[in-house]
Amino acid sequence: MSDLFTGYAEALQRSPAWDEMFAPGFSLRRDYRPVERALEALSLDDVTARAESMARTFLDRGVTFDYAGEERAWPLDIVPRVIPADDWDVLEAGVAQRVRVLEAFLDDVYSTMSVVRDGVVPRSLITTSAHFHRAVHGFRPAGGVRVHVSGIDVVRDASGTFRVLEDNVRVPSGVSYVIENRRAMSKGLPEAIGSVNVRPVEEYPRRLLAALRRTAPTDIEDPVVVVLTPGVYNSAYFEHTLLAGMMGVELVEGRDLVTRANKVYMRTTDGERRVDVIYKRIDDDFLDPLHFRSDSMLGVPGIVNAARAGNVTIANAVGNGVADDKLVYTYMPDLTRYYLGEDPIVPNVDTFRLEEPAAREEVMDRLDELVVKPVDGSGGKGLVIGPDASPAELEELRRKLLESPRGWIAQPVLQLSTVPTLAGGRFGPRHVDLRPFAVNDGEDVWVLPGGLTRVALQEGSLIVNSSQGGGSKDTWVMARTGAAARPADDAGPEPQVHVVGDDWPEEQAPSPLEEIGLMPEQQQQARQCADADPAPGGAGREEESC
């Protein structure tokens, strides 16, 4: 075991969290073997030099995020987060299921509201949501899809169970960093990435473009797709340019578009050109001064009417915010059963609704041990972690909660799982979450293998948001083939650790089908989740707002 792991075992004993790399007793989990071998060969100097080189490359290429008004290099840690194939099967199925429920719910909310009629949720849940827009009630978007892109945040609790922390179906951001992290890691840890079979992430832009084209208004043969950005001052501007560039479409600002007779055009050097699909990276509120904030400088007057008339597809659909409200989140298990007749594959985190008197009373009593979140906050804003809050802060919070119970939910403090992360010259366990991204083209939901792993850089901290100084990790989903390359023998000495199999059956020899690259259909079995003591989640939504 490398010197860099000095003190890791003790740190693990201090923390009740599930560690992704080491099983209890400091034994290496099987899928981390190649990573451990690669790190074994490196000294602190090597690791530091590589980390600096990755940061430098990010800065040069302009892979930055906006931190307190300045461009910072995107923070990427050298230890990847590895997800075994079996775990991924569950997550993939769970995320796709979640997207189908959200689609059904939104379609219902903006048409017949049968979910209210059948008594699954109270009407007020929908009508009091700040993101329920009457302007888009009563019509189905061209192409029939509302959640083209989603980011479903999941965390792993102390028992190793994945749970959904929140849904992001308005303007989920971060996928560009998934692509960039993978690019950087091929230089950051080539010894490991070359020796394992990691599922690729580069096809995301192609999948997204295909979905956007598929959902264009019906009579268009070769739809024109654009990405709509608020402009260079938006913290996710880098992502907008990367996606537009990789899809080979125009990146437009509101002022480049004009609507006439319910059709949308862009201003080009060749005169005006019709636009069919708009992948919007702007909040609904700023999208159309005719319907929403009339002081918006970023939007396009008349764009919502053009969408209502069926002349343009807006992705994601306007009004989606009603589905990723954190109060709606608490009803997701019921909604899954109502719309799909299935149980949730990936469970929720237990949540108190402050609207309900009994729950509110309990929360008030236990305020100092819970996490309280605003229902439509983003980027971890407004979130209060009870155990870390001062008495004065708790008093302030208590007042706010009583003032507007509809605006808040409370959850137990989740012990997010940990991954070794470089800090202070060695590796220490740091808490991570995961945002898998899904693309819905109307036929099926494709989940990008992996997603964005964010990591809290302070020991014990649960705040992983990059806007609040969190870091990130490349996320490696192991491919399910028997033919995964083994590390070469000259990759250093055998690690002197006992490798545990985590109770998985040994993989069988590949069948001829697998040898030629055909995967047999995997049975997606959700593991039964033990009713472990649910714990608290930290992370909050990372979505764009202007």
Place this chain on the structure above:
Amino acid sequence: MLSRIAESLFWIGRYVERADGTARILDVHLERLNGAGAEEQETVTRELLTIMGVPQPEEYTLGSLLNTLAFTRSSTHSVSGALGAARENARRARETVSSSLWEALNTTWYGLGQHRRDVVGTYRFCHWVLERTAMIRGLADSTMSHDEAWLFLELGRSLERADMTARMLATRESEALGLSWVTMLRCAGAYESFLRTQRATMGEEHAGEFLLLDRLFPRSVLRALQDAEQCLVSLDPASNRVGFMDDARRIVGDMRSTLEYSTPDQLETSLPIFLHRVQLSCARASEAISAKYFSRGQELSWVGEVS
């Protein structure tokens, strides 16, 4: 392509060329200035800043010259300001420029602050800038399709180059600056070309002619105007039948033929006038290009609800 993006590309071309030209001019004048007395420094600074058409500073010292032409970030007349503006435009057109070009502009921008602001530091800075701009041009040329986007980049570059070479020549014309023709040719990177072309039989007095009229030297005014004209033709081939509907093309073509068909005597006697006209034509052509390609029609202004 989007009008807004076309405009950004046009300005990237202009700003990069401006940084290059300004660095060249500064470079050749620094040598003399270093040993000069305060009075001479003041005269030269005043003269140089006038020729470069920059807003005049409060005091004419060596320091203010270096700051105004090399380092200040707040004005696009300085090398640093021009490169910063080029980078900002590339940020806005990032999905259109190649990633190599963006990266070259971005790393250049990060490198701007790493130079000492004294004479020796500026000297090194100028040479670094010439290398960086050459790299930026090379990457644009070899990693972008020569399509409409590239044509706008090239158009901006050519117009700015004609303007910059005219200003270089103007600094030679100024008595106060006392540049020799040889230094002038070195400034434009044209010395060896000139010798090889003229086989050293012609005197140095033909250097002005060479920088103005040589059809094969890439930095001559005539060649730059021809390049700009060629870009305008490619951008709008439809207007190639009868007359010239395109203002920019008319302005550039008019200037080009004036230069091409003037006698050497005319040029020699009225060189300052010609140089001034070149600069004027470039400015007017730039306006005409904006009006034709970059105009946003009527910008919608939005009035909130009146309560």
